[in-house]
Amino acid sequence: MTWSEVPAAPKYSRLTPEQRQAALIAAGLACLARGGILEFTIDNICREAGVSRGLITHHFGSKDGLMVAIYRSMYHRLHQGIEAPTPEAPPGARLRAMVETIFAPELFSREELNIWLALWGEIVNNPALKREHRRQYARYLRNLEAVLAEVVAARGLVLEVRPLAQMVIALVDGLGLERCIEPRLLSPRAARDICLSTLEAVLGPLDGRK
């Protein structure tokens, strides 16, 4: 039989757990970006990843497990950008750099923001996601407070840092919401400028370029 000599093509590629998990996370992100939480279904994600339905349970235990991993990956990128070490720069410049990073087009894109928005709506209603949020948000808040405390100290201002950090986070998220819903009305640069000028009104001029 001649056909038996033709080596059969592999029916699927076998990846390491880390590789496959990364692929599933990417597929989940794509679904969230495309259609929000209602498009975040096992079928959609697995179709997007080119994979059969059983794999999410196998690698993440459940759909919730994947959602938590996805939320963690979103914050991971944010932390990476924000925690970039610029130790010797003056506090004002470091704060400015953090803001510039947050509003950079690759983090402040509509797809990215649609993912955040979809997940925000589930935090309150999903215990596992809420737990993950607590950890990531605490780290985010800590980073912001540290920089703000330095600025406040360097200028001898009398301001509580916690409400200041909450204000910044609210501003960032709120501008993200506005841009996500109506990108035409708010470019990443415009959003960044709004955030920076508000900060300067509160803290005084931030040094740094321009």
Place this chain on the structure above:
Amino acid sequence: MTWSEVPAAPKYSRLTPEQRQAALIAAGLACLARGGILEFTIDNICREAGVSRGLITHHFGSKDGLMVAIYRSMYHRLHQGIEAPTPEAPPGARLRAMVETIFAPELFSREELNIWLALWGEIVNNPALKREHRRQYARYLRNLEAVLAEVVAARGLVLEVRPLAQMVIALVDGLGLERCIEPRLLSPRAARDICLSTLEAVLGPLDGRK
């Protein structure tokens, strides 16, 4: 036959379309507040309203129709609070009054905010909802811009009003997001104070009590 003399209890009460629609909107709001968009299902809503499954289609055409009506009702309450006439008050006091209204406990409650959050996540992905949002948001923005323009003019500031209004909206929504997710970390009063002190940093002290 004795039983025929007992008048049968009505199997259901028949309401006017306006009454029934209001009841269904209330039931939908309850579902959104309780579990976000994933709990916003025909079955849940009709069970909440004590009504059979067909009524939503009958009164609103579809589930989307009800969702649009619900979103409109949310903005309706906001507009009502904000557009309260205080014509003779100075601009600063009027701006302060608007902020006080927005952050009042009955509008800035966790249930209320969970509804906003759930709907925000669907605006981008639902054309009908997006259309309704455009109308309501425009009105909201217009109201804010009007008051801000008066404050800016009265004080001779050189500030663009549009970005200013976008900043305020972002701040309000972002603070709402933070409070919804973690009510313990941000009371309505604390959120209001953050908003007011930010505004004063930008515009100068707002007159009015306290």
Place this chain on the structure above:
DNA sequence: CTGACTACTATACAATCATTCAACAATGAG
């Protein structure tokens, strides 16, 4: 009391949901 209108119920429907599980097959160790 009678009839018309229509709010309302209740079922049926096909599609889709998340999860389970037995069997398969790609891969590396030996």
Place this chain on the structure above:
DNA sequence: CTCATTGTTGAATGATTGTATAGTAGTCAG
């Protein structure tokens, strides 16, 4: 080459999704 490991498939499951539709029954005009 051979075998054990385990990443992966694919079908089955039962629950739930939104909507369509036929029929029921509450209510009011006459």
